[in-house]
Amino acid sequence: MTTVLWQLGEVLDLVVGGHATRYRILGRTGDGLNLIGETDSRAQFVLESELCRMWAAGEARRVRDPKDVLNREQRLFVSRxxxxxxxxxxxxxxxxxxxxMAMKRVKKRxxxxxxxxxxxxxxxxxxxxxxxRKPSWRTVGHHFRQMQLPGADGRWLAPRVSARGNRTARYGGFEAIIEKVLREQVLIPNRRPLTLVHAHLQRELDAYRAAAPSGERVAPKIDVRTVQRRVSMFQANEKVxxxxxxxxxRRKHRPVGAGPEADWPQxxxxxxxxLLDVLVTHPKTxxxxxxxxxxxxxxxxxxxxVGLHVGFEEPGDLTVMLCLRQAIKPKVQMLRDYEMPVDAWPCQGLPETIVVDNGPEFHSxxxxxxxxxxxxxxxxxxxRTPEQKGSIERWFGSLSTGLIHALPGTTKSNTVARGEYKSEKEAVLTIAELRELIVRWVVGEYSIRVHEGFKGIPLDxxxxxxxxxxxxxxTEVEDLxxxxxxxxxxxxxxxxxxLHGLHYSTNHRRLGELLNAHDKPDKSVIKFDxxxxGEVRLLDWQMNRFLPxxxxxFEYADGLTLREHQEVTNCARDKLDEGGRLYESDLLAHRGWMSGKIDELNARGKLKGRRAARFSGADEGVAPVRPRKSVPAPEAGDALGLPDPSNDDDDEFADLGITIQTIR
Structure with missing residues (x-):
């Protein structure tokens, strides 16, 4: 065992059982040290090997300045x-x-x-x-004496200028008044100029002085520079x-740490x-x-x-579900349509956890x-916590700089970056072309380049x-x-x-069984695209499956989007006959009239924006068209042969005083 130089009188803090006890070294006996407790004066013998082990493990700490040669500020300084x-x-x-060092090296002390x-x-x-420049002999002698003290090292040689000065409050008992006034006048949304804050503070101090008993300290006079200095001492995050x-x-001053991670795919x-920084155009006009x-x-x-959705629909639960649907399904057919390798985008499967925004439109x-x-x-x-989805926030930035800002019709990130570029004049892409470009960028560039986050290739x-x-x-794709x-x-x-003012039925006998069931609920669950x-699905609450x-x-509703139907019904209000009856022929006529009007306005450039896209059908990303099953066509009028007009409180046409009648 190598003998260590422990100074006589050196003080140690030994951690035993989670508690630190202070000991002073009295001397050496054999292969150990004799210690004495500073508080209880109990003698303790410790093997030097054990003491070295405790020191290496942080269980024994050598106390600096045990003789209190330094004051508190100086002691903190030499601890740095x-x-x-x-x-x-x-x-x-x-x-x-x-x-x-030269004094220690000389043979004769x-x-x-x-x-x-x-x-x-x-x-x-x-x-x-x-x-x-040379130090004086007094300076060298002074520091040499200090370096002989237990716990002293080279840090004691640094000038302790920052530890000098008066540490007591300058204004004594008035500090509380000054702090209170400054916080009330400065740390508010409509903060006031420092000159007004200074005047208000001085009035408060004068009022306190007038109300104080005689003999107490006179309230100090404070200038504007003192107020400015005190305000600058407030924490930056507190002021913001x-x-x-x-x-x-939080965005400006909270430390940025690593976000949640995952241990396996999905x-x-x-x-x-x-909202993409690019303008798209109508595919026809x-x-x-x-x-x-x-x-x-x-x-x-x-x-x-793993999934994406491009469309004009505002973000909400519908866009989340459409994106989630693509994330779960294989991408083989899409890649074939784009003439890309079918194994270039292998992502599929059910995610265990999805992270979405917390707006009311995402709760359904x-x-x-x-x-x-x-x-x-x-x-x-x-x-307002984008850091909880940091990966995708950074990805949007990569997409913009790597693809979107290079496309014709880009609006850039702001007007300064756009400069004199005329986005509307240069716009030529349709939404289908934009979707393909994004898919190709994801598959052919982003997925196969090294990611800066984990220094690996995402596809690998x-x-x-x-x-x-x-x-x-x-279990089944239809369920999805x-x-x-x-x-x-x-x-x-x-x-x-x-639903939405349209009747839905079928000749299937199961509908009649549900209609006459003893447990028929007041409201039935409907799924629609x-x-x-043209088609919806009714929940069969007995068989626990959906009935198309x-x-x-059907001639009117087949392929009709919800947005288009809403526009048609709004325009049809002015075409009612005297009895307030709206016929299917009217709906078809108005649908044709609206379609022609849209083409006319698009050609004349008078109908722009996402409203035109939603109505005209250019928004191909609203929802994917699922393969249609063969559904028995119901007879005109009552599908079950029981003509009885329904009185549904939720009927939109009923609320308008409109009745739909199908013409045979």
Missing amino acids: SMDTMTASERAHANWLAPYL IGPSSRRKLEELIDRVAAEKGHA AAWHGPNAA QRVEIDHH GTVLGRPWLTVAIDKFSRMI SSLDDATTQLGIDVLYCAT QWRQGVAAHPVALP DVLLSPTEERTLTRQGVR PSDL LRCLQ
């Missing part, structure tokens, strides 16, 4: 690492150290009070080091929170929306329609994009039902992850299409159901 000191403080310590010998030593060291709100303070999928929304799902484990029973059945946990982010990361942890798929569709509740009558109102229902006005 040299790396935390200023450049001038480190330079002074490094300049002084060679003189003390030089006393710290021997002026002649110290001056000779100082001259010799200064000549060796080339120092133009008071002036601009807590969210601004464990955590983040879904977010972005070339009219500028506006900027579409992009909804993206990214796998946190591999950073692969349809999304809750779908995620519950599929076993997906939905995590709603707190408002995905393939390695699914090899060790395979992803799950739903039904689940990830909007849900409504309507009354089931002998005419079937009414917003991109095609066809629209009685």
